[in-house]
Amino acid sequence: MLIIHAHPRPSQSRVVKDLLSVLHTRPGAEVRSLYQLYPDFDIDVEAEQQALQRAQHIVWLAPVYWYSVPALMKHWFDQVLAHGWAYGHGGEALKGKACWWVASAGAPLSAYTPEGMHKRPFADYMAPLENTARFCGMQWFKPFVVHGGHSTAPEVLSGWCASLKTQCEAFEALSAQEGTAP
Amino acid sequence: MLIIHAHPRPSQSRVVKDLLSVLHTRPGAEVRSLYQLYPDFDIDVEAEQQALQRAQHIVWLAPVYWYSVPALMKHWFDQVLAHGWAYGHGGEALKGKACWWVASAGAPLSAYTPEGMHKRPFADYMAPLENTARFCGMQWFKPFVVHGGHSTAPEVLSGWCASLKTQCEAFEALSAQEGTAP
Numbered sequence: 001m002l003i004i005h006a007h008p009r010p011s012q013s014r015v016v017k018d019l020l021s022v023l024h025t026r027p028g029a030e031v032r033s034l035y036q037l038y039p040d041f042d043i044d045v046e047a048e049q050q051a052l053q054r055a056q057h058i059v060w061l062a063p064v065y066w067y068s069v070p071a072l073m074k075h076w077f078d079q080v081l082a083h084g085w086a087y088g089h090g091g092e093a094l095k096g097k098a099c100w101w102v103a104s105a106g107a108p109l110s111a112y113t114p115e116g117m118h119k120r121p122f123a124d125y126m127a128p129l130e131n132t133a134r135f136c137g138m139q140w141f142k143p144f145v146v147h148g149g150h151s152t153a154p155e156v157l158s159g160w161c162a163s164l165k166t167q168c169e170a171f172e173a174l175s176a177q178e179g180t181a182p
Numbered sequence: 183m184l185i186i187h188a189h190p191r192p193s194q195s196r197v198v199k200d201l202l203s204v205l206h207t208r209p210g211a212e213v214r215s216l217y218q219l220y221p222d223f224d225i226d227v228e229a230e231q232q233a234l235q236r237a238q239h240i241v242w243l244a245p246v247y248w249y250s251v252p253a254l255m256k257h258w259f260d261q262v263l264a265h266g267w268a269y270g271h272g273g274e275a276l277k278g279k280a281c282w283w284v285a286s287a288g289a290p291l292s293a294y295t296p297e298g299m300h301k302r303p304f305a306d307y308m309a310p311l312e313n314t315a316r317f318c319g320m321q322w323f324k325p326f327v328v329h330g331g332h333s334t335a336p337e338v339l340s341g342w343c344a345s346l347k348t349q350c351e352a353f354e355a356l357s358a359q360e361g362t363a364p
Contacts, residue, residue, distance in 0.1 A: 018264065025286060040223070041222070041223040041253075041257075048187070060322050065259075065260050065264070066256070066259045066310065066314045067309065067310035067313055067314060068256065068310050070256075070260060071223075071253055071254075071257035071259075071260045071261075072253075072257075073295040074247075074252075074256040074257075075223075075249070075253035075254075075256075075257075077247075077248045077253075078190075078247050078248065078252060078253045079253075080247070088340040103274060111193045117317070118317070119313055119316065120309060120313065121230060124282065125310050125313075127249065127302055127306045127307050127309070128250050128307050129247065129298060131249055131301055131302065131307075132248045132249060134301065135299070138186075170282035179305060
């Protein structure tokens with residue numbers, strides 16, 4: 001499992017840091033922390049593509065910034081998921097792999113309602129990422145989104161981590177299954 | 183009108199370049215080309231915020247990359263639309279301003295259907311940007327999206343430019359109207 005991790009201020013990270021700990025302990029997990037690797041946004045495209053090729057399961061782990069991923073992860077999409085490699089003519093490098101967005105949304109679930117400050121269900125904001133994965137031929141696993149991370153008590157956060165561990169097993173099992181029966 | 187323009191490869195730009203020409207000739211237009219200003223992603227937040235404060239109408243002009251804006255424009259959102267300035271306690275700098283996404287989507291409209299390669303209507307991909315603007319208290323004007331830019335004949339592109347000019351007038355008029363009657 002390859003974990004593409006993007007947090008611009010790791011020292012201020014609490015939720016994503018704990019989620020990363022859970023994912024990091026999975027068998028064969030490889031973590032690539034983009035803000036540590038590329039503080040100047042100068043992504044090594046070849047290294048990233050090689051890491052993707054080694055993995056069957058890919059996780060995008062980040063806090064939600066403006067209803068999406070932090071800018072460096074978007075830059076990673078723009079640079080690494082290249083035409084002729086990830087999509088388009090000859091672009092089949094990611095076909096059949098499994099992809100999962102694991103995110104911390106900060107605001108509580110109630111904020112993602114017509115009456116709430118974010119106006120729509122969180123699912124409405126997922127379309128760009130889901131179709132980024134699908135356009136590259138990847139299987140899309142239902143995103144794991146921690147809501148209310150801004151004010152989550154330690155015991156609640158432990159619950160989220162336990163839930164992530166369970167879903168992680170399902171992610172690994174399901175995608176391997178689907179991967180062998182294309 | 184402030185035009186935030188983001189194209190990573192201006193020499194390869196055809197559609198966005200022409201749209202920019204239309205917008206640039208509007209009275210009082212100011213253009214900030216992010217990839218020219220900040221090739222190293224090192225955004226001058228204060229300069230960007232000052233430009234925003236000078237304008238009543240804000241245009242986000244860019245090609246569509248992975249169902250969203252290019253990474254440097256996302257970085258601009260993450261950096262410039264700051265807590266305590268654009269939203270949150272004391273964050274009212276953009277309140278009442280008008281915001282408009284002008285974009286070139288490359289693929290034809292038929293690609294944005296359940297049968298097409300992008301699976302959903304383009305409107306499904308607009309939620310993150312729309313709510314970025316709205317969360318900052320801005321009025322959101324219906325996006326102007328050129329479809330089929332990858333293979334648009336010059337005369338078709340001229341038609342898009344004429345249409346942009348007309349809608350530009352509506353954008354300026356409508357938002358000024360709404361702006362004076364909050």
